[in-house]
Amino acid sequence: PTNVVCGAGNLFNVAPLFVSATDFHLQDCSPAIDAGLDANTATTVDLDGSTRKLEALAGGELIDMGAYEFQSSATPTVAVCQTSVDVILDNSGQATVLAIALNNGSTGCSPLVFSINGQSSIPFDCSQIGANTVTMTATYVNRTATCSSTVNVVDNTPPTITCPANIATTTDMGQCSAVTTYAVTANDNCSYMLTKTGGLASGAAFPTGVNTVTWKATDPSSNSTVCSFTVTVTDAQAPTITCPANIVKTTDM
Secondary structure, eight states, X not given: OXXXXXXXXXXXXXXXXXXXXXXXXXXXXXXXXXXXXXXXXOOOBOTTSOBSSOOSSSSSOOOOSSSSOOOSOOOOOBOOBOSEEEEEOOTTSEEEEEGGGGBSSOBSSSSOEEEETTBSEEEEEGGGOEEEXXXXXXXXXXXXXXXXXXXXXXXXXXXXXXXXXXXXXXXXXXXXXXXXXXXXXXXXXXXXXXXXXXXXXXXXXXESEEEEEEEEEEOTTOOEEEEEEEEEEEOOOOOOOOXXXXXXXXXXX
């Protein structure tokens, strides 16, 4: 049908799960069990004369929808979570966990629908590296149960680092060294810190010879990458020498 409007608390487009087409007693997994509104029904017995408002499911409303009250405990939903799951951040520092990934054998009527913190999946990023407590909910119509799990967000992507090509230069005029500048760059899916682990800093006076410079990029998860290059300084300046002016003298007495 089209243009159908259902009032609050009604079941629409859901199979009631009667025993048969002619027997309107409810099956164990009927969504009509404990789905009525107690306050709206004053009757105390159903068409069989059996007790109305029998608690078939713990908590919530008691009365069933329909002509007959289900007369025993109905199958509850029991949520069972994984103790923990690991999720690896991708190259953009993002990861997604599906609710069903937390399920560890939840039981109940079928089909169970799972959610994590109220959603079918939730995203994680670099700000959540480490242990994160989440709630998984297992639901069958009006039968809901929850459990807690831990999502361990892991970053195992090391930073990238780029050193300049080896540098060859000559000494500065009148010096036995060469002031040399360079740039080292890095990138990471989260964040990083650049540290010089060997050699001289950019802008320092490098002495003659081969000077090795080493840098390391480290992210908050202790993933690291190292690069190095050399600065070779050659003395290409000829020495200067100064002789005295020509000397004219007479013989000694």
